[in-house]
Amino acid sequence: MRIRVIGAGVAGLTAALELAERGAMVEVIDRGPHLGAAACSWYAGGMLAPWCERESADPVVAELGHRAIDWWLRRFPGTTRKGTLVVAQPRDVGDLAHFARRTERFDWVDGARIAEIEPDLKGRFHKGLFFADEAHLDPRSALTALAARLTELGVSLRFGAEAPIGDNSVDRIIDCRGFAGQGNLPDLRGVKGEMLLVRTREIFLQRPVRLLHPRIPLYIVPRANGLFMIGATMIESSDRGRVTVRSAVELLNGAYSVHPAFGEAEIIEFGADVRPAFPDNLPAIRESGRTISFNGLYRHGFLLAPAFATWVADAVFHP
Amino acid sequence: MLLYDVELASPLMLGTAQYPSPAILAAAVQASGAEVVTVSLRREAGGTQAGQAFWSIIRDLGTRVLPNTAGCRTVKEAVTTAHMAREMFGTPWVKLELIGEEDTLQPDVFGLVDAARILTEEGFQVFPYTTEDLVVAERLLAAGCRVLMPWGAPIGSGRGLNNVLGLRMLRAHFPDVALVVDAGIGLPSHAAAAMELGFDAVLLNTAVAKAGDPVGMAKAFALAVEAGRLARHAIPMEPREIASPSTPVLGRAMLT
Numbered sequence: 001m002r003i004r005v006i007g008a009g010v011a012g013l014t015a016a017l018e019l020a021e022r023g024a025m026v027e028v029i030d031r032g033p034h035l036g037a038a039a040c041s042w043y044a045g046g047m048l049a050p051w052c053e054r055e056s057a058d059p060v061v062a063e064l065g066h067r068a069i070d071w072w073l074r075r076f077p078g079t080t081r082k083g084t085l086v087v088a089q090p091r092d093v094g095d096l097a098h099f100a101r102r103t104e105r106f107d108w109v110d111g112a113r114i115a116e117i118e119p120d121l122k123g124r125f126h127k128g129l130f131f132a133d134e135a136h137l138d139p140r141s142a143l144t145a146l147a148a149r150l151t152e153l154g155v156s157l158r159f160g161a162e163a164p165i166g167d168n169s170v171d172r173i174i175d176c177r178g179f180a181g182q183g184n185l186p187d188l189r190g191v192k193g194e195m196l197l198v199r200t201r202e203i204f205l206q207r208p209v210r211l212l213h214p215r216i217p218l219y220i221v222p223r224a225n226g227l228f229m230i231g232a233t234m235i236e237s238s239d240r241g242r243v244t245v246r247s248a249v250e251l252l253n254g255a256y257s258v259h260p261a262f263g264e265a266e267i268i269e270f271g272a273d274v275r276p277a278f279p280d281n282l283p284a285i286r287e288s289g290r291t292i293s294f295n296g297l298y299r300h301g302f303l304l305a306p307a308f309a310t311w312v313a314d315a316v317f318h319p
Numbered sequence: 320m321l322l323y324d325v326e327l328a329s330p331l332m333l334g335t336a337q338y339p340s341p342a343i344l345a346a347a348v349q350a351s352g353a354e355v356v357t358v359s360l361r362r363e364a365g366g367t368q369a370g371q372a373f374w375s376i377i378r379d380l381g382t383r384v385l386p387n388t389a390g391c392r393t394v395k396e397a398v399t400t401a402h403m404a405r406e407m408f409g410t411p412w413v414k415l416e417l418i419g420e421e422d423t424l425q426p427d428v429f430g431l432v433d434a435a436r437i438l439t440e441e442g443f444q445v446f447p448y449t450t451e452d453l454v455v456a457e458r459l460l461a462a463g464c465r466v467l468m469p470w471g472a473p474i475g476s477g478r479g480l481n482n483v484l485g486l487r488m489l490r491a492h493f494p495d496v497a498l499v500v501d502a503g504i505g506l507p508s509h510a511a512a513a514m515e516l517g518f519d520a521v522l523l524n525t526a527v528a529k530a531g532d533p534v535g536m537a538k539a540f541a542l543a544v545e546a547g548r549l550a551r552h553a554i555p556m557e558p559r560e561i562a563s564p565s566t567p568v569l570g571r572a573m574l575t
Contacts, residue, residue, distance in 0.1 A: 056339045102531050189341075189372030214475060236373035279376065281340035 001025060002170040003316065006163045008032070009039030010139070010301040011283075011294050012176035013146040014309035017075070019174075020153040022313055027170075028150065029161040031180070035147055037159070040178055040273035041139055041301050043195050045221050045231045047208050048072060048135040048303055049084050051105040056217075058282055061300055062104075064307040069135045071306035075149065076142045080207070081135040085109075085117055087125040088212040089257060095212040096127060106131045120203045124259065136208050138223045139302060172316055175293040179238065179276040185286075185295060190238030190274035193299070194247040195231035197223075198255070200265035211254050216247075218254040220262075227268065230255045234299070243270040275299055283308050285315060292316070320519045322466055322497050323412065323444040325383070327354045330514060330544045332385065332499070333537070334524025335359075341376045343533050348380050351537035356382045357414050357522065359389040360404050374407060385446060387414035392427075394434045401438055413438060414446040414468065414501075414522075424474040424502075428455045432462050439463030448501050451485035453492055460496065467493070468501035468522065471513065475525045477505025480512055490517045507536075507543030514547025515555065 001024045005016045008030035020026045032038030050065025072079040086106070088096045100106065106129040115122035117130060147157055163173070175181055182188045205222040221229040233247045248270060255262040278284055278296040283304050286293045294312050297304055320327050332355040338344035348356055358377045360370070377384060386404030391397040394417070401413045415434055419427030426448055432455070435445045439462055447459050451469040459467060469489055472478035480486055481503065490498060497520070500513040504523040513521050521544060530536035 058339070098529070189376075190369075192369075237369040238372060239369035277340075279340060279345075280342040 001172070001316065003027075003172045003174060004029065004163070004170040005174045005176060006030075007039070007176035007178060007181070008035060008143075008147070008157060008159070009176065009178055010041040010044070010143065010305045011178065011297055011308070012174070013143060013150065014305040015174050015176060015294055015312045016150055016155055017146055017153075018309040018313040019316060020150060020155050022317060024313075024316065026150070026153075026155045028155060028157045029163060030157070030159050031162055033160045035143060035157075035159065036140060038180070039143070040193075040275055041143060043193065043232075043271040043273045044139040044301050045195070045208070045219055045229055046137045046139040046142065046302055047084065047219065047221060048079070048137065049131065049208070050303060051103050051131050051134060052084055052086065052210065053300065053303065054103045055099050056102075057300070058280070060282065061304065065300065065303040066133075068303050068306045069133075072135070072137055072142065072302070076137060076145045078141050078145070079135055079137045081133070082207040083117075083130055083132040084134040084136075084208050084210060085114065085121075086129040086131070086210045086212065087114070087121070087258070088127070090126070092212050092214065093127055095214075096129060099212060100129055103129075103131075105133055118205055118207070118209065120205065120259065120261075121209070134208075136221055137302065141224075142302070171290065173291045174312060174316075175291055176295065178295060178297075179240075179274045181276070181293065181295055184288075185278075185293065187278055188276055188295060189236070189279075190240075191277050191298065192235040192237040192239055192272060192274050193232040194235075194243045194251070194270070194272040195229060196243075196248070196251055196267065196271065197269040198228050198230065198262065198265035199226045199268050200228070200261055201226045202261035202264060203259050209258060211258050213250075213254055216250055216254070218251065220255055220258060228255070228262075228265070230262075232299075238274050239272075240274050241272050243272045275301075285311055287315060320497065322355075322446075322520075327383075327520075329354050329541070330520040330548055331510070331540055332357060332520055332522040333527060334522070335377055336389075336524055337528040338533060341373070344528075345376070345380060347527055347533040347537040348382060350534045350541065351527070352541045353537075354382050355385050356380060357385040357387045357524075358408075359387050360400050360407065378408070383412075384408045384410060385412050385414050386410065387448075388416045390418065391416060392418050394430045394437070397430070397434045398437055401434075401443060405443070411442055411444045412446065413443050414448060416448040425470070426450060428452065431455075432458045435459055435464050436462040446499070451482055451489050453489060456489060456493065460493070466497040466499060468499045470502040471500045471509065471521075472503025472505075474502045476503055477526060478503055479505055479509035480516075483512075483516070486513070486518070487516055507539045510540055511543040511547035511550075514544050515550050517551055520544075
């Protein structure tokens with residue numbers, strides 16, 4: 001079975017790995033010049049937070065998402081399972097109760113417990129929710145690890161390449177182009193997200209911290225070497241690669257209000273890309289002739305790609 | 320109910336932001352019976368092309384669209400956004416929102432009157448998001464508005480009708496102007512209360528969009544506005560300070 005996967009984002013690489021592990025001859029091609037250059041997953045938060053996501057997502061996201069934690073723990077050793085801490089400013093503390101009513105698998109925590117969980121947040125928040133079973137990873141390291149594993153399995157990854165049209169040298173094509181695949185998927189839309197990376201050694205966090213905020217789902221995810229990812233806006237727009245001052249101000253203010261040490265942090269990167277989404281904001285696998293399209297991961301790329309990648313492989317091997 | 324000569328059966332208008340997904344938004348609008356939805360033309364969407372996909376979902380809802388200028392802070396910004404809205408949705412309607420203060424998101428009523436005048440002269444039919452202030456209301460009407468949209472409480476606060484007396488006076492003062500309570504509605508009972516006060520309609524967003532079950536909540540609001548409207552037309556009793564027996568006392572059996 002010869003399979004070509006188009007797109008080396010989290011959808012393409014997870015699908016390629018599931019297929020290669022089941023013995024298919026897989027090649028991956030991507031139009032970007034290198035890994036991550038043309039993938040919105042590169043800008044993801046990397047939170048494996050199925051229970052927090054219940055706040056606004058369909059129940060199926062939690063059901064499928066919790067399996068993703070094991071999938072990533074098995075395949076990417078950098079996956080960290082230390083939970084998620086959700087906090088709110090005193091004026092938004094009512095939002096914590098609402099968040100709690102809509103989610104599951106958490107404990108209410110007070111100031112003393114927050115200080116035990118994240119010592120650097122001591123005295124800053126008096127109430128929060130701790131989702132102990134959730135996990136997180138650095139998407140860039142995770143994609144790099146998947147690419148390396150694929151290479152070990154004999155999969156060729158070609159960057160800076162366009163998919164040949166009308167090429168019959170492969171049995172199946174897995175189209176994982178994200179928003180770039182919109183031409184074949186008229187109900188796919190873009191939801192813009194903006195994020196930033198900062199570096200500081202003045203604060204240490206072990207797990208993602210979500211700050212409930214009236215306008216944006218704001219979170220801070222710790223990464224190696226003092227890096228923190230701060231995300232992410234959600235704007236109904238297909239405008240790629242442009243960060244507005246307004247979004248930057250909101251994200252920076254949010255981080256600063258979690259801890260003033262972020263005021264002294266170095267800004268490493270501002271990033272923006274477009275999440276591909278279907279009208280129900282859930283991913284979909286669609287077959288058309290030889291081509292299987294796997295798209296619409298929305299804000300749940302790392303959380304939902306493993307389950308859907310399994311189904312892509314099922315569709316190939318048990319049509 | 321007449322809004323700028325358009326007859327509408329439902330007194331409920333819904334905002335389109337913050338829903339879990341466009342599919343749930345569509346189902347909620349359907350369940351609410353709303354004939355008007357409002358949509359923000361946020362400029363950070365990045366030009367008119369970039370936001371097309373979402374706006375076409377809005378157009379496909381099959382309701383009338385009331386574009387709004389949410390997030391605008393200056394007269395110039397609001398006027399520019401209104402122009403963009405007219406081009407995008409082909410409607411002269413615009414919900415004019417000019418934010419004057421960050422914490423309460425209360426309207427800048429001075430800029431609001433200026434922007435309403437400019438837009439009315441350009442042929443727009445302006446729905447101004449205002450406070451319950453009577454003098455501001457007079458100025459908005461003088462500027463050409465034929466609908467007023469006073470707040471119930473700050474946007475997104477869900478506190479209901481903060482100043483019932485003020486809203487009642489506004490209704491009494493302008494018996495022939497279409498009045499819509501916009502912002503601050505958190506519960507169906509708040510919407511029913513606004514209808515009982517004699518308001519023509521209510522406009523809300525967060526209460527439905529952020530509910531655990533937006534579709535169920537949309538239905539609850541549909542029933543609530545209907546209840547409030549029926550109650551208003553049925554002429555409610557006046558409250559009294561002491562009990563008044565609902566069964567006649569005269570002729571009651573004397574068990575001594």
